Amino acid sequence: MKRVKTLFAAATLLLASTVAVRAQDPAAQIIGVWKLISNSNKELATGKANYPLGQNPVGYIVYTKGGHLIFSLAAGDRAKPAGASATDGERVALYNTLAAGSGSYKVDGNTLTVTYDTSWLQTWTGTTQKRKIALSGNKLTVTSEPTKLSEGQEVIFEVVYERVE
Secondary structure, eight states: OHHHHHHHHHHHHHHHHHHHHHHHOHHHHTOEEEEEEEEEEEETTTOOEEOTTOSSOEEEEEEOTTSEEEEEEEOTTOOOOSSSSOOHHHHHHHHTTEEEEEEEEEEETTEEEEEEEEESSGGGTTOEEEEEEEEETTEEEEEEOOEEOTTSOEEEEEEEEEEOO
16 A cells, blocks of 8 residues: 555656756747737837737737747738728728737747748748747747848847647
């Protein structure tokens, strides 16, 4: 009986330590559905913050156990087309307030590496990009390395998500 109790205690301790290690592993923690909370970029030269999808963006990103991701993000205050179908100008405005894509990902420590197989911004399709991730409670923050925008300024992107499931 004593041996059974000892074995049970050892198994319980092993299971608890495995769960604790998994809880601290960013690769395991990132799996799930995340709701977009904020999307900003900071100009390195001036420190100015910009919000490409506005102050109240909407959308989700999903990271699967198999190493795939899919996301759809948009400005929260997008204007609806006036008619049953959008005009060319309305479609451009809608496109400019959207980000979407899919691909595969790997996590190594606090580095997230994504290879895009589709993207709303076709220049991302087929590329691999690295981001830093930070997990705190139910929040996931994804930060880019300095990136030069087409307008010439160098920025760092920061996207914050909240776990949904």
